[in-house]
Amino acid sequence: MQALLNHLPSIGFLWPRMLWLLAIVPVVALLFVLYERRRRRRAVARQATLKATGLAVQGVSGWRRHTPPVLMLLALTAFLFAVARPQAMMKLPSRIQTVVLAMDTSGSMRAQDIKPDRMHAAREAAKQFLADQPVGVSVGLVSVAGTASVAQRPTRKKDDVIAALDRLQPQRGTALGNGLIMALATLLPRGEIDVDGFMRASADNAAKPKGGKPQAGPRMDGGGPGARNGGNGAANRESGRFPANGAETGAAGAGGPVAPGSDRSVAIVLLSDGDNNTGPEAVEAARVAADHGVRVYTVGIGTPEGVVISVEGWSARVRLEEQALKQVADMTGAEYFQAQDAEGLKRVYRMLSARLAFDKTELVEISALFAALGALLAACAALLSLWWYGRVL
Numbered sequence: 001m002q003a004l005l006n007h008l009p010s011i012g013f014l015w016p017r018m019l020w021l022l023a024i025v026p027v028v029a030l031l032f033v034l035y036e037r038r039r040r041r042r043a044v045a046r047q048a049t050l051k052a053t054g055l056a057v058q059g060v061s062g063w064r065r066h067t068p069p070v071l072m073l074l075a076l077t078a079f080l081f082a083v084a085r086p087q088a089m090m091k092l093p094s095r096i097q098t099v100v101l102a103m104d105t106s107g108s109m110r111a112q113d114i115k116p117d118r119m120h121a122a123r124e125a126a127k128q129f130l131a132d133q134p135v136g137v138s139v140g141l142v143s144v145a146g147t148a149s150v151a152q153r154p155t156r157k158k159d160d161v162i163a164a165l166d167r168l169q170p171q172r173g174t175a176l177g178n179g180l181i182m183a184l185a186t187l188l189p190r191g192e193i194d195v196d197g198f199m200r201a202s203a204d205n206a207a208k209p210k211g212g213k214p215q216a217g218p219r220m221d222g223g224g225p226g227a228r229n230g231g232n233g234a235a236n237r238e239s240g241r242f243p244a245n246g247a248e249t250g251a252a253g254a255g256g257p258v259a260p261g262s263d264r265s266v267a268i269v270l271l272s273d274g275d276n277n278t279g280p281e282a283v284e285a286a287r288v289a290a291d292h293g294v295r296v297y298t299v300g301i302g303t304p305e306g307v308v309i310s311v312e313g314w315s316a317r318v319r320l321e322e323q324a325l326k327q328v329a330d331m332t333g334a335e336y337f338q339a340q341d342a343e344g345l346k347r348v349y350r351m352l353s354a355r356l357a358f359d360k361t362e363l364v365e366i367s368a369l370f371a372a373l374g375a376l377l378a379a380c381a382a383l384l385s386l387w388w389y390g391r392v393l
Helices: 002-007 016-052 062-083 118-132 158-167 176-187 195-207 233-238 251-255 282-291 322-331 342-357 367-389
Strands: 011-013 086-092 098-104 138-144 148-155 266-272 295-301 307-311 314-318 336-339 360-365
Touching (some): 011 016, 016 062, 118 158, 118 266, 118 295, 118 342, 138 158, 138 176, 148 176, 176 195, 195 282, 282 295
Parallel strands (some): 098 138
Antiparallel strands (some): 011 086, 307 314
Protein backbone atom coordinates (compact mmCIF):
# COMPACT_ATOMS: atom_id res chain seq x y z
CA MET A 1 0.00 0.00 0.00
CA GLN A 2 2.83 2.39 0.89
CA ALA A 3 4.58 1.63 -2.42
CA LEU A 4 1.37 2.50 -4.27
CA LEU A 5 1.07 5.79 -2.41
CA ASN A 6 4.68 6.65 -3.24
CA HIS A 7 3.90 6.33 -6.96
CA LEU A 8 0.95 8.73 -6.81
CA PRO A 9 1.77 12.17 -8.24
CA SER A 10 1.91 15.11 -5.85
CA ILE A 11 -0.77 17.70 -6.55
CA GLY A 12 -0.52 21.47 -6.25
CA PHE A 13 -2.89 24.30 -7.13
CA LEU A 14 -2.54 27.44 -9.23
CA TRP A 15 -5.39 29.12 -7.32
CA PRO A 16 -5.12 27.57 -3.84
CA ARG A 17 -7.36 30.23 -2.27
CA MET A 18 -10.26 28.80 -4.22
CA LEU A 19 -10.05 25.71 -2.01
CA TRP A 20 -12.02 27.69 0.56
CA LEU A 21 -15.00 26.97 -1.67
CA LEU A 22 -14.85 23.38 -0.41
CA ALA A 23 -16.55 24.69 2.72
CA ILE A 24 -19.72 24.66 0.62
CA VAL A 25 -19.67 20.84 0.58
CA PRO A 26 -20.35 20.26 4.32
CA VAL A 27 -22.96 23.06 4.24
CA VAL A 28 -24.79 21.32 1.39
CA ALA A 29 -24.45 17.99 3.20
CA LEU A 30 -25.98 19.53 6.35
CA LEU A 31 -28.85 21.00 4.36
CA PHE A 32 -29.50 17.58 2.84
CA VAL A 33 -29.55 15.93 6.29
CA LEU A 34 -32.04 18.54 7.57
CA TYR A 35 -34.19 18.09 4.47
CA GLU A 36 -34.04 14.32 4.84
CA ARG A 37 -35.19 14.50 8.47
CA ARG A 38 -38.08 16.78 7.53
CA ARG A 39 -39.05 14.50 4.66
CA ARG A 40 -38.91 11.46 6.94
CA ARG A 41 -41.25 13.08 9.49
CA ARG A 42 -43.71 13.86 6.73
CA ALA A 43 -43.44 10.31 5.40
CA VAL A 44 -44.17 8.85 8.84
CA ALA A 45 -47.27 11.06 9.22
CA ARG A 46 -48.46 10.12 5.73
CA GLN A 47 -47.95 6.42 6.38
CA ALA A 48 -50.00 6.68 9.58
CA THR A 49 -52.84 8.31 7.65
CA LEU A 50 -52.74 5.70 4.91
CA LYS A 51 -52.71 2.85 7.40
CA ALA A 52 -55.79 4.31 9.05
CA THR A 53 -57.54 4.10 5.68
CA GLY A 54 -56.31 0.53 5.15
CA LEU A 55 -53.75 1.28 2.40
CA ALA A 56 -50.20 -0.16 2.42
CA VAL A 57 -47.15 1.90 1.46
CA GLN A 58 -43.99 0.32 0.06
CA GLY A 59 -40.86 1.93 1.53
CA VAL A 60 -37.63 2.72 -0.31
CA SER A 61 -34.35 1.10 0.80
CA GLY A 62 -31.94 3.41 2.58
CA TRP A 63 -28.96 2.96 0.24
CA ARG A 64 -31.08 3.84 -2.79
CA ARG A 65 -32.33 6.97 -1.11
CA HIS A 66 -28.82 8.15 -0.23
CA THR A 67 -26.79 7.07 -3.28
CA PRO A 68 -27.79 9.87 -5.72
CA PRO A 69 -27.24 12.70 -3.17
CA VAL A 70 -23.84 11.28 -2.15
CA LEU A 71 -22.78 11.06 -5.81
CA MET A 72 -23.94 14.64 -6.33
CA LEU A 73 -21.88 15.82 -3.32
CA LEU A 74 -18.81 14.06 -4.74
CA ALA A 75 -19.47 15.73 -8.10
CA LEU A 76 -19.65 19.12 -6.38
CA THR A 77 -16.33 18.41 -4.62
CA ALA A 78 -14.67 17.52 -7.93
CA PHE A 79 -16.00 20.70 -9.57
CA LEU A 80 -14.66 22.85 -6.72
CA PHE A 81 -11.24 21.17 -6.99
CA ALA A 82 -11.27 22.00 -10.71
CA VAL A 83 -11.94 25.68 -9.90
CA ALA A 84 -8.68 25.74 -7.88
CA ARG A 85 -6.78 24.61 -11.03
CA PRO A 86 -4.88 21.56 -9.71
CA GLN A 87 -1.47 20.61 -11.14
CA ALA A 88 0.50 17.36 -10.97
CA MET A 89 3.93 16.15 -12.02
CA MET A 90 3.18 13.74 -14.85
CA LYS A 91 5.28 11.37 -16.93
CA LEU A 92 4.71 12.37 -20.52
CA PRO A 93 5.55 10.52 -23.75
CA SER A 94 9.03 11.40 -24.97
CA ARG A 95 10.06 12.64 -28.40
CA ILE A 96 12.75 9.98 -28.76
CA GLN A 97 13.74 9.56 -32.41
CA THR A 98 17.05 7.71 -32.45
CA VAL A 99 18.73 5.22 -30.11
CA VAL A 100 22.21 3.76 -30.63
CA LEU A 101 23.11 0.50 -28.90
CA ALA A 102 26.82 0.30 -28.05
CA MET A 103 27.56 -3.38 -27.39
CA ASP A 104 30.72 -4.59 -25.70
CA THR A 105 32.11 -7.37 -27.92
CA SER A 106 35.42 -7.88 -26.12
CA GLY A 107 36.72 -11.30 -25.15
CA SER A 108 35.30 -10.93 -21.65
CA MET A 109 31.83 -11.31 -23.17
CA ARG A 110 32.63 -15.04 -23.49
CA ALA A 111 32.31 -15.33 -19.71
CA GLN A 112 29.60 -17.71 -18.55
CA ASP A 113 28.61 -16.07 -15.27
CA ILE A 114 25.47 -15.15 -17.22
CA LYS A 115 24.10 -18.22 -18.96
CA PRO A 116 24.74 -19.37 -21.60
CA ASP A 117 27.33 -16.57 -21.87
CA ARG A 118 27.37 -12.79 -21.68
CA MET A 119 27.38 -12.26 -25.45
CA HIS A 120 24.39 -14.51 -26.11
CA ALA A 121 22.38 -13.04 -23.21
CA ALA A 122 23.20 -9.49 -24.32
CA ARG A 123 22.20 -10.24 -27.90
CA GLU A 124 18.84 -11.73 -26.92
CA ALA A 125 18.06 -8.91 -24.50
CA ALA A 126 18.94 -6.35 -27.17
CA LYS A 127 16.48 -8.02 -29.54
CA GLN A 128 13.78 -7.74 -26.89
CA PHE A 129 14.64 -4.07 -26.43
CA LEU A 130 14.43 -3.58 -30.18
CA ALA A 131 11.00 -5.23 -30.33
CA ASP A 132 9.71 -2.87 -27.63
CA GLN A 133 10.65 0.28 -29.56
CA PRO A 134 7.87 2.21 -31.33
CA VAL A 135 7.73 2.09 -35.13
CA GLY A 136 8.98 5.66 -35.50
CA VAL A 137 12.21 5.14 -33.52
CA SER A 138 15.44 4.52 -35.45
CA VAL A 139 17.93 2.14 -33.81
CA GLY A 140 21.63 1.84 -34.61
CA LEU A 141 24.32 -0.58 -33.43
CA VAL A 142 28.00 0.00 -32.59
CA SER A 143 30.39 -2.85 -31.80
CA VAL A 144 32.89 -2.01 -29.04
CA ALA A 145 36.06 -4.07 -28.73
CA GLY A 146 39.72 -3.08 -29.19
CA THR A 147 38.38 -0.80 -31.90
CA ALA A 148 34.86 0.50 -32.42
CA SER A 149 32.86 0.03 -35.58
CA VAL A 150 29.36 0.82 -36.76
CA ALA A 151 27.59 -2.50 -37.21
CA GLN A 152 24.35 -0.85 -38.32
CA ARG A 153 23.48 2.76 -39.07
CA PRO A 154 20.30 4.00 -37.34
CA THR A 155 17.32 2.57 -39.16
CA ARG A 156 13.65 1.86 -38.57
CA LYS A 157 14.05 -1.59 -40.14
CA LYS A 158 14.29 -3.84 -37.12
CA ASP A 159 15.25 -6.86 -39.19
CA ASP A 160 18.45 -5.10 -40.28
CA VAL A 161 19.41 -4.40 -36.66
CA ILE A 162 18.65 -8.00 -35.66
CA ALA A 163 20.87 -9.26 -38.49
CA ALA A 164 23.66 -6.95 -37.28
CA LEU A 165 23.27 -8.27 -33.73
CA ASP A 166 23.59 -11.84 -34.98
CA ARG A 167 26.85 -10.94 -36.73
CA LEU A 168 28.54 -9.70 -33.54
CA GLN A 169 31.42 -11.88 -32.35
CA PRO A 170 33.84 -11.50 -29.40
CA GLN A 171 37.11 -9.75 -30.26
CA ARG A 172 40.26 -8.65 -28.47
CA GLY A 173 40.46 -5.58 -26.27
CA THR A 174 37.93 -3.10 -24.88
CA ALA A 175 37.96 0.58 -25.88
CA LEU A 176 34.87 2.00 -24.23
CA GLY A 177 35.89 5.60 -24.95
CA ASN A 178 36.24 4.85 -28.65
CA GLY A 179 32.93 3.02 -28.66
CA LEU A 180 31.07 5.88 -27.03
CA ILE A 181 32.54 8.54 -29.32
CA MET A 182 31.73 6.35 -32.34
CA ALA A 183 28.15 5.92 -31.07
CA LEU A 184 27.93 9.68 -30.56
CA ALA A 185 29.19 10.33 -34.09
CA THR A 186 26.62 7.84 -35.41
CA LEU A 187 23.89 9.57 -33.45
CA LEU A 188 24.92 13.06 -34.65
CA PRO A 189 26.00 12.39 -38.25
CA ARG A 190 26.26 16.01 -39.46
CA GLY A 191 29.95 16.31 -38.75
CA GLU A 192 29.33 17.49 -35.21
CA ILE A 193 31.77 15.01 -33.67
CA ASP A 194 35.45 15.05 -34.66
CA VAL A 195 36.25 11.39 -34.02
CA ASP A 196 39.83 11.62 -35.30
CA GLY A 197 40.48 14.74 -33.25
CA PHE A 198 39.16 13.01 -30.14
CA MET A 199 41.44 10.03 -30.73
CA ARG A 200 44.51 12.18 -31.36
CA ALA A 201 43.92 14.45 -28.38
CA SER A 202 43.33 11.48 -26.08
CA ALA A 203 46.52 9.78 -27.34
CA ASP A 204 48.53 12.98 -26.88
CA ASN A 205 47.21 13.49 -23.36
CA ALA A 206 48.00 9.88 -22.46
CA ALA A 207 51.55 10.27 -23.82
CA LYS A 208 52.29 13.45 -21.86
CA PRO A 209 54.21 13.12 -18.58
CA LYS A 210 52.18 13.31 -15.41
CA GLY A 211 51.40 16.90 -14.48
CA GLY A 212 51.67 18.15 -18.08
CA LYS A 213 48.92 20.26 -19.58
CA PRO A 214 46.49 18.44 -21.89
CA GLN A 215 46.56 19.54 -25.48
CA ALA A 216 43.60 21.31 -27.03
CA GLY A 217 42.62 18.99 -29.84
CA PRO A 218 42.07 19.95 -33.49
CA ARG A 219 39.16 22.15 -34.41
CA MET A 220 36.48 21.61 -37.01
CA ASP A 221 35.43 25.25 -37.30
CA GLY A 222 38.47 26.22 -39.34
CA GLY A 223 40.41 27.89 -36.54
CA GLY A 224 43.39 26.73 -34.59
CA PRO A 225 43.47 26.24 -30.86
CA GLY A 226 42.19 29.41 -29.27
CA ALA A 227 40.82 30.89 -32.51
CA ARG A 228 37.37 31.20 -31.04
CA ASN A 229 36.45 33.59 -28.21
CA GLY A 230 39.28 35.96 -28.93
CA GLY A 231 42.07 33.40 -28.73
CA ASN A 232 41.05 32.02 -25.37
CA GLY A 233 40.21 28.49 -26.54
CA ALA A 234 42.96 26.85 -24.50
CA ALA A 235 42.03 28.86 -21.46
CA ASN A 236 38.42 27.79 -21.87
CA ARG A 237 39.47 24.16 -21.92
CA GLU A 238 41.64 24.55 -18.86
CA SER A 239 38.75 26.20 -17.01
CA GLY A 240 36.46 23.31 -17.94
CA ARG A 241 34.22 25.18 -20.39
CA PHE A 242 35.18 22.88 -23.28
CA PRO A 243 36.48 19.31 -23.21
CA ALA A 244 40.15 18.95 -24.00
CA ASN A 245 39.60 16.36 -26.72
CA GLY A 246 38.90 18.21 -29.92
CA ALA A 247 35.29 17.14 -30.15
CA GLU A 248 33.61 20.34 -29.00
CA THR A 249 31.64 20.91 -32.17
CA GLY A 250 28.00 20.95 -33.18
CA ALA A 251 25.72 21.68 -30.26
CA ALA A 252 28.61 22.21 -27.91
CA GLY A 253 30.74 24.11 -30.38
CA ALA A 254 28.13 26.47 -31.82
CA GLY A 255 26.98 28.07 -28.59
CA GLY A 256 28.90 26.42 -25.80
CA PRO A 257 28.10 23.20 -23.96
CA VAL A 258 24.42 22.49 -23.37
CA ALA A 259 22.87 20.97 -20.25
CA PRO A 260 23.58 17.22 -19.86
CA GLY A 261 20.66 15.14 -21.09
CA SER A 262 18.87 18.13 -22.61
CA ASP A 263 18.47 16.53 -26.06
CA ARG A 264 15.49 14.26 -25.43
CA SER A 265 15.26 13.08 -29.04
CA VAL A 266 18.36 10.86 -28.93
CA ALA A 267 20.03 8.43 -26.54
CA ILE A 268 22.86 5.91 -26.33
CA VAL A 269 22.61 2.59 -24.50
CA LEU A 270 26.02 1.16 -23.54
CA LEU A 271 26.16 -2.48 -22.47
CA SER A 272 29.50 -3.58 -21.02
CA ASP A 273 31.25 -5.17 -18.07
CA GLY A 274 32.97 -1.81 -17.55
CA ASP A 275 36.56 -2.96 -18.15
CA ASN A 276 38.50 -0.56 -20.40
CA ASN A 277 42.01 -1.68 -21.37
CA THR A 278 42.84 0.38 -24.44
CA GLY A 279 42.14 3.79 -25.92
CA PRO A 280 40.64 6.79 -24.12
CA GLU A 281 38.64 6.42 -20.95
CA ALA A 282 34.88 6.20 -21.17
CA VAL A 283 34.45 9.31 -18.99
CA GLU A 284 36.30 11.40 -21.61
CA ALA A 285 33.75 10.42 -24.26
CA ALA A 286 30.95 10.86 -21.74
CA ARG A 287 32.06 14.46 -21.24
CA VAL A 288 31.61 15.08 -24.96
CA ALA A 289 28.18 13.43 -24.90
CA ALA A 290 27.17 15.56 -21.92
CA ASP A 291 28.27 18.74 -23.72
CA HIS A 292 26.01 17.77 -26.62
CA GLY A 293 23.07 17.00 -24.32
CA VAL A 294 23.06 13.28 -25.21
CA ARG A 295 22.10 10.79 -22.50
CA VAL A 296 24.17 7.60 -22.18
CA TYR A 297 22.31 4.87 -20.32
CA THR A 298 24.73 2.22 -19.11
CA VAL A 299 24.02 -1.44 -18.39
CA GLY A 300 26.56 -3.42 -16.39
CA ILE A 301 26.62 -7.08 -17.32
CA GLY A 302 28.34 -9.71 -15.20
CA THR A 303 28.98 -10.32 -11.51
CA PRO A 304 31.33 -8.45 -9.13
CA GLU A 305 33.22 -11.64 -8.26
CA GLY A 306 33.57 -12.54 -11.95
CA VAL A 307 34.75 -15.78 -13.52
CA VAL A 308 37.96 -17.08 -15.07
CA ILE A 309 38.01 -17.42 -18.85
CA SER A 310 40.68 -18.97 -21.05
CA VAL A 311 41.30 -17.69 -24.56
CA GLU A 312 44.15 -18.83 -26.82
CA GLY A 313 46.15 -20.16 -23.88
CA TRP A 314 45.65 -17.07 -21.70
CA SER A 315 43.55 -17.15 -18.55
CA ALA A 316 42.11 -14.14 -16.75
CA ARG A 317 39.37 -13.32 -14.27
CA VAL A 318 36.80 -10.92 -15.69
CA ARG A 319 34.67 -8.94 -13.26
CA LEU A 320 31.97 -6.33 -13.51
CA GLU A 321 33.62 -2.90 -13.11
CA GLU A 322 30.75 -0.58 -12.23
CA GLN A 323 32.51 2.67 -11.36
CA ALA A 324 33.14 3.91 -14.90
CA LEU A 325 29.65 2.90 -16.04
CA LYS A 326 28.06 4.79 -13.15
CA GLN A 327 30.20 7.86 -13.89
CA VAL A 328 29.18 7.86 -17.56
CA ALA A 329 25.47 7.67 -16.70
CA ASP A 330 25.74 10.38 -14.02
CA MET A 331 27.71 12.75 -16.25
CA THR A 332 25.17 12.54 -19.07
CA GLY A 333 21.98 12.80 -17.00
CA ALA A 334 21.03 9.15 -17.57
CA GLU A 335 20.84 6.04 -15.37
CA TYR A 336 22.96 2.99 -14.63
CA PHE A 337 21.44 -0.51 -14.52
CA GLN A 338 22.98 -3.80 -13.44
CA ALA A 339 22.14 -7.30 -14.66
CA GLN A 340 23.62 -10.46 -13.16
CA ASP A 341 21.59 -13.01 -15.12
CA ALA A 342 19.82 -13.33 -18.46
CA GLU A 343 16.34 -12.63 -17.07
CA GLY A 344 17.65 -9.64 -15.16
CA LEU A 345 19.16 -8.31 -18.36
CA LYS A 346 15.81 -8.58 -20.14
CA ARG A 347 14.12 -6.78 -17.24
CA VAL A 348 16.68 -4.00 -17.50
CA TYR A 349 15.99 -3.53 -21.19
CA ARG A 350 12.24 -3.46 -20.52
CA MET A 351 12.82 -0.75 -17.91
CA LEU A 352 14.98 1.13 -20.40
CA SER A 353 12.23 0.95 -22.99
CA ALA A 354 9.81 2.44 -20.48
CA ARG A 355 12.31 5.18 -19.54
CA LEU A 356 12.82 6.15 -23.16
CA ALA A 357 9.10 6.06 -23.94
CA PHE A 358 8.10 8.19 -20.92
CA ASP A 359 11.20 10.14 -19.96
CA LYS A 360 9.67 13.60 -19.74
CA THR A 361 8.38 14.83 -16.38
CA GLU A 362 6.35 18.00 -16.52
CA LEU A 363 3.98 19.97 -14.31
CA VAL A 364 0.57 19.59 -15.98
CA GLU A 365 -2.69 21.27 -15.10
CA ILE A 366 -5.37 18.62 -14.52
CA SER A 367 -8.42 20.83 -14.01
CA ALA A 368 -10.13 19.14 -16.96
CA LEU A 369 -9.70 15.75 -15.28
CA PHE A 370 -11.52 16.90 -12.14
CA ALA A 371 -14.20 18.64 -14.21
CA ALA A 372 -14.77 15.46 -16.23
CA LEU A 373 -14.94 13.40 -13.03
CA GLY A 374 -17.50 15.81 -11.59
CA ALA A 375 -19.62 15.67 -14.74
CA LEU A 376 -19.54 11.86 -14.72
CA LEU A 377 -20.60 11.65 -11.05
CA ALA A 378 -23.39 14.20 -11.57
CA ALA A 379 -24.66 12.29 -14.59
CA CYS A 380 -24.66 9.02 -12.64
CA ALA A 381 -26.56 10.65 -9.77
CA ALA A 382 -29.20 12.08 -12.11
CA LEU A 383 -29.67 8.84 -14.06
CA LEU A 384 -29.99 6.68 -10.94
CA SER A 385 -32.52 9.07 -9.43
CA LEU A 386 -34.48 9.14 -12.68
CA TRP A 387 -34.45 5.35 -12.87
CA TRP A 388 -35.48 4.73 -9.28
CA TYR A 389 -37.81 7.66 -8.57
CA GLY A 390 -38.78 9.01 -11.99
CA ARG A 391 -37.23 12.40 -11.20
CA VAL A 392 -33.79 14.05 -11.15
CA LEU A 393 -32.95 14.07 -7.41
